[in-house]
């Protein structure tokens with residue numbers, strides 16, 4: 001857990017497999033140092049993680065301003081632009097991250113990229129209202145190229161349904177340099193798009209962990 005953790009903080013808790021390590025460490029420090037924290041989860045999984053560690057749980061209605069949010073990422077470029085949403089939790093993750101004074105991303109070194117798409121081959125996840133998935137798909141492919149298939153569930157017939165009852169498109173964007181800031185605004189403007197997994201100008205710091213320790217990207 002990074003040094004940004006202090007007593008009496010309201011903390012956004014991200015989703016995925018990496019965040020589990022951070023929550024374990026948070027729970028250890030709460031118990032060892034008597035830190036007082038309140039945790040806002042970003043998904044069903046994060047909520048379960050928080051309650052399983054007996055950490056105090058709250059929400060954005062009670063705590064609309066957070067001190068810190070911690071989350072994983074699928075890929076991070078040199079400007080700290082992140083692709084998130086491999087686990088389908090991007091919308092709540094972005095809302096919680098935006099509510100936090102500081103957003104810290106934790107990832108293993110395999111997520112570090114010179115350019116988005118170098119390592120992560122599953123595209124940019126885009127959460128859409130179910131009735132609009134085809135129109136959004138056509139708009140993305142027509143205006144921006146690439147393909148945007150509907151994410152299908154592996155253990156049930158049909159699509160993945162997010163914690164918000166929506167569907168996911170994974171935009172396999174064309175190769176090349178992209179202006180992610182402009183693109184994230186343009187994608188968000190398409191009617192039916194709830195949120196995109198592009199996190200631009202949000203992460204204050206990315207902590208990469210590897211066999212040789214950790215390295216921070218500011």
Ligand SMILES: O=C[C@H](O)[C@H](O)[C@H](O)COP(=O)(O)O
Nearest residue numbers: 016017018072085087088089
């Ligand atoms: O929807 C999932 C989240 O954006 C995760 O934070 C992201 O997919 C990274 O997950 P993991 O830590 O399992 O690689």
